[in-house]
Amino acid sequence: MKVSNVKSSAVAPTEFKVVDTSVSKVDGYALTKGKAVFTDDFNIPNALVVKILRSRHAHAIIKSIDASKALALEGVACVLTHEDVPRVAYTRAGQGYPEPSPYDTFVLDKKVRYVGDAVAIVAAETEEIANRALDLIRVEYEVLPAVLDYEHASDPEMPVIHDEPEISGAYDPSRNIANHYEMHIGDVDEELAKSxxxxxxxxxxxxxxxxxxxxxxxxxxxxxxxxxxxxxxxxVPYHVRRIIRRIFGVESRVIKPRIGGGFGGKQAVHVEAYVTAVTLKTGRPARCVYTREETMTASNTRHAMRFKLRVGASKDGKLQAIDMQGLSNTGAYGEHALTTFMVSGSKTLPLYNKVKAVRFGGDIVYTNTEPAGAFRGYGAPQSTFALDSILDELAYKLGMDPIDFKLKNSIREGETSPIFKVMGEGREGVEQIVQSCKIEECALMGAKHFNWYEKKKRPRIEKTKAHGYGVAFAMQGSSIPAIDMGGATIKMNDDGTFNLMVGATDLGTGSDTILAQIAAEVLHTTTDKIIVYSSDTDITPFDKGAYASSTTYVSGNATKRAAEKMAFEILKAASEIMSEPVEKLHLENGKVISESDRSLTYSEIQTKLFYSFKQRQLEVTESFVSEVSPPPYMVSFAEVEIDLETGKVDVLNFLSYVDCGTPINPKLARGQVEGATAQGIGMALYEEHVSDKNGRIVTNDFFTYKIPAREDIKNIKVEFAKSYEPTGPFGAKSVSEIGLDTPAPAIANAIFDAIGVRIKKLPIKSEDMFFAIKNMVKSL
Amino acid sequence: MDFTFITPDTEKELKAQLSDRGSFLMAGGTDLLVKVRIGKIKPRKVISTLKVSTLHFLEDKTDELVIGATITHSELMKFKPLTRDFPILHDAIFTIGSAQIRNRGTLVGNIVNASPAGDGLLALYLLNAKVEFSDGSIIPIEEFVIGPGQTTLPAGEYVRAIHIPKDKWDIHYFEKVGQRNSMTISVASVGWLIKCKNGVMFSSERGGRTIEEFRIAYGSVAPTVLRLRDVEEFAKGKHIDEEFVHSISEMVKKDVHPIDDVRGSAEYRKTLCANLVYRMIEEEVKC
Structure with a gap:
């Protein structure tokens, strides 16, 4: 539908009223006041407390479970084992259907595949009774040898982790290979030989x-x-509904309240199956709240990856070929196994579209460790660390500034890369011409703001401190093209407000706010007049969920379309009421105004429509499915200080220059990049799973698992390039994941710049740095 | 996790409560509550010291500073005489946890916790602090701590205060190497106090000034905070120069006995300890 009176996406950025302004978050007040907003705040009377008995073995067959003592305990409602739940293979991954992840998971199985795997579900009147019941369950295991080192997971003598007959969608379970992927464009070996x-x-x-x-x-x-x-x-409330039905054959309504952060960890079915099993068994409400230890050791983690890379260039700095062979550890189950690995290639390689040949491939292997899953960046932070590090090294060997080298070989507006078509997520991708790409501005303006060229003149080692400067380039995507769909419904009320119903899932990202901004911009009103209800599968329209940097782009476009349709409905109704042609009416400040200067407020229009004139409710629903996945781009600069006597690395300054199209809400967009940078610094310097020899994760709380604290992230700066993506809502692209891609390579490159040591393994702990420095000094 | 929580108002009531087995004293709770939460301690009764007004005092006497049991780290840091007379203690406390932890945690709590990584404890070892029990007895801090989490505090008693003798030091240094910059437990920590014969000099100067008295201690490298007496003896009469620091660095390597744990390897810690004394040369003031 074409609506000439409604301002379309062609407007220049300067004309925005609500979009591109930092309005306050719609849920900010409730959060700062400590209102009951989170799932655990819901007080459902008479709910049983659900606890999970977890395996202490990394790999074992359950020979018997004796729950008689637990069941005899007063207050225990039920103990469910693998014999009590449907034996349906599924994937926990919350992805579009059919999921590209293997069906290799059961609610409970007679085999356990990592320390923390579920053995039994206990439901009791109180948490204390449930915990006592856990202690009273006797399990007899036949302990099997475990696969703990993913680099040897498919060695010939290794035990088979998934030998269940029901498994489907896995590449070669007999060799512990969950998935395999390979692609190539051009002849990599020949181009490397010629480089x-x-x-x-x-x-x-x-x-x-x-x-x-x-x-x-x-x-x-x-x-x-x-x-x-x-x-x-x-x-992913809609995927939860679908997967619960697959397992239990039961229809359900899934409600997502305010989420206290997810970062991809909640793009999977973790707890829902356990409480559902209890409610179906007992008829009673059931509540399960994971402990921090369970969340750290028995949910999902980022895929650990290894990349072997070869890159070649001509003497004049033209990148000729990239050969990237990966290995990814999906842990005990294969949720997101293939897709994260493919994103490692598809969200990095198109950035350097001038190469003559590219090859990418590798295995995603099962091990007896915590299952890996979706995590902000989804494979791209892993591969960007590898690719950007090696390109930095190549630039160094060429005697070129890394900024010049990376710019010379990277993609520009109006260009494409064959990889967009070859690689998607779990299948082929789609062709796309890049319509917005300000990577050059990001690099040049970033260098200016960071004072790159001046800083580089400073002596690197002064007494016992070394300073270094690193730069990293990144791209990501905005949604999974031709798969991701989101819907939006807008209903007009007689008080002049609108209900915006979206399936989109705000997990702290601020999507409720930015979707309200988009609707308000189109409807010529303010965000406080847009009342958002999100993610209730019985009430809101479908949305794929919050992942793949898609909400602003997909749900934003759906909201914009719905708002445009609503604007037209309002004009049409006003035209009838005012007896003036639609062409002579326009929207302004919550009113319809005619050329003859008559006006009707939205409230007056809907009141008339309710009670006295051609009575009807104005309500529209629109959907949007992405045809392309416009990448955001980013260039980050790091200044590090290394204490040569302790090996300690401090990131003194970190500046990111980002092209995310129009930032719908600049403050929230900045927050996204800052938060991702902090997580990226954590990945670069601190965060690591330490396990004992039996495969038990020792770093299972915030005491032992170190995420960066305020003092560790020093000075982070974020700037936005002027950019406009024609296919995005008001020119917007994504901004939620890309910030995690650059910190690790920028910091590693800065360390090389400081002391000439190339660190190729994360995290870069003080201790490892210390010995790297010692070895370097020795070899001098 | 059910326990009785009691808040006595007087020291007499406090002592009466302590006679029960399974009772734990709590000031800020920054150590105790962590241990309770992870199930390391299962108290039957927790007795708060915070309402006992006679334990909340700071006495700046001519020859010593006396710190009452419920004085928090933040209160101490704001206490002017501390920065003036005991800058090493100020520097050490500053690295404890975060501002929030320092607002709750107490110095007495830090010593009773008796962690080999205790930051405040390390400074108190250097300052030859003494511990006052509720029975009136006063013992040196080194006799108070006997192992990780173990002290000589008699059953039924509590630590009333810490006494720190006043002394003038020309050079003080404290450093904690952790996995990150705040909210961290040290991988290794070091502190030293130096008195120079005829005062200090700046690194640019030359002169015949030597070390008159030297104290050095390490944290996280042995079951308790460790004073290195052999180094302290050796240092007397020496200049702070490359040769001196190299010699004590070798001695440090032999003296410390760190272990491998999740925060760092023994080898790293040992080498780190030996390296940290080189900070002496980098400092502006020497003797």
Missing amino acids: DIVVEGTYYTPNQSHAMMETHVAISYFDPNGRLTIISSTQ
């Missing part, structure tokens, strides 16, 4: 915990009419 300079390297990135403040929580109950209702701290 003047070839650099090789192997890079390692570790597991990482999401460390969201709210742990995994779900509550289930039958509503008075017997409809199963699940309140869950999930990023």
Whole structure:
């Protein structure tokens, strides 16, 4: 539908009224006042407390479970084992259907595959009784040898982790290979042979915990009419509904309240299946709140990856070929196994579209460790660390400034990369011409703001401190093209407000706010007049969920379309009421105004429509499915100080220059980049899963698992390039994940600049730095 | 996790409560509550010291500073005489946890916790502080702590105060190497106090000034905070120069006995300790 009276996306950025301004978050007041907003705040009377008995073994067969003593305990409602739940193979991954992840998971199985795997579900009247019941369950295990080192997971003599007959969608479970992927464009070996300079390297990135403040929580109950209702701290309520139906054959309503952070950790079904099993068994409400330890050790982690890279360039600095061979550890189960690995390639390689040949591939292997899953960046932070590090090394060997080298070889507006078409997520991608790309501005303006060229003149080692400067380039995407769909419904009320109903899932990202801004911009009103209801599967339209940097782009476009349709409905109604042609009417400040200067407020229009004139409710629903996935771009600059006597690395300054199109809410966009930078610094310097020899994670709380604190992130600066993405809502692209891609390579490059040591394994702990410095001094 | 929580108002009531087994004293709770939460301690009764007004005092006497049991780290840091007379203690306390932790935690709590990584404890070792029990007895801090979490505090008693003798030091230094910059437990920590014969000099000067008295201690490298007496003896009469620091660095390597743990390897800690004494040369003032 074409609506000439409604301002379309063609407006120049300067004309925005609500978009591109930092309005306050719609949920900010409730959060700062400590109002009951989170899942665990819902007080469902008479709910049973659900606890999970977890395996102490990394790999074992359950020979028997004796729950008689637990069941005899007063206040224990039920103990469920693998014999009591449906044996349906599924994937926990909350992805579009059919999921590209293997179906290799059961609610409970007779085999346990990592320390922390679920053995039994206990439901009791109180938490204390539930915990006592856990202690009273006797499990007899046949302990199997475990696969703990992912680099040897598919060695010939290794035990098979997934030998269940029901598994489907896995590449070669008999060799512990969950998925395999390979692609190539051009002849990589030939181009490398012809290159003047070839650099090789192997890079390692570790597991990482999401460390969201709210742990995994779900509550289930039958509503008075017997409809199963699940309140869950999930990023993917619609996928939860679908997967719960697949497992239990039961229809349900899934409600997502305010989420206390997810970072991808909640893009999976963790707790919902357990509470559902209890409610179905007992008929009673059930509540399960994961402890921090469970969240750290028995939910999801970032895929640890290894990349072996070879890159070649001509003497004049033209990148000729990239060969990237990866290995990814998906842990005990394969949620997001293939797709994260493919994103490692598809969200990095198109950045350097001038190459003559590219090859990418590798295995994603099962091990007896905590399952890996979705985590902000989704494979791209791992591969960006490897690729950007090696390109930095190549630039160094060419005697070029890394900014010049990376700019010379990177993509520009109006260009494309064959990789967009070859690689998608779990399948082929889609062709796309890049319509907005300000990477040049990001690099040049970033260098200026950071004072790159002046800083580089400083002596690197002064007494016992070394200083270094690093730069890293990154891209990401905005949604999974041709898969991700989101809907938006707008309903007009007689008080002049609108209800915006979206399936989009605000997990602290601020999506409720920016979607309200988009609707308010189109409807010529203010955000306080847009009342957002998000993520209730019985009430709001479908949305794929909050992941893949898609909410602003997909749900934003859906909201914009719905608002445009609503604007037209308002004009049409006003035209009838005022007896003036639509063409002579326009929207302004919550009113319809005619050329003859008559006006009607939205409130007056809907009141008339309710009670006295052509009576009807104005309500519209629109959907948006992405055809392309416009990448945001970013260039980051790091200044590090290394204490040569302790090996301690401090990131003194970190500046990111970002092209995310129009930032719908600049303050929230900045927050996204700052938060991602902090997580990236954590990945670069601190965060690591330390396990004992039996595969138990020792770093299972915030005492032992170190995320960066305020003092560790010093001075972070974020600037935005002037950019406008024509396919995005008001020119917007994504900004939620890209910030995590650059810190690790920028810091590692800065360390090289400081002391000439290339660190290829994360995290760069003081201790490792210390010995690296010692070895360097020795070899001098 | 059910326990009785009691807040006595007087020291007499406090002592009466202590006679029960399974009772734990709590001031700020920054250590105790962590241990309770992870199940390391299962108290039957927790007795708060915070309402006992006679324990909340700071006495700046001519020859010593006396710190009452409920004085928090933040209160201490704001106390002017501390910065003036005991800058090493100020520097050490500043590295404890975060501002929030320092607002709750107490110095007495820090010593009773008896962690080999205790930051405040390390400074108190250097200052030859003494510990006053509720029975009136006063013992040196080194006799108070006997192992990780272990002290010689008699059952039924509590620590009333810490006494720190006043002394003039020309050079003081404290450093904590942690996994990150705040909210961290040290991988290794070091502190030293130096008195120079005929005063200090700046690194640019030359002169015949030597070390008159030297104290050095390490944290996180042995079951308790460790004073290195052999180094302290050796230092007397020496100049702070490359040769001196090299010699004591070798001695440090032999003296410290760190372990491998989740925060760092023994080898790293040992080498780190030996390296940290080189800070002496980098400092502006020497003797």
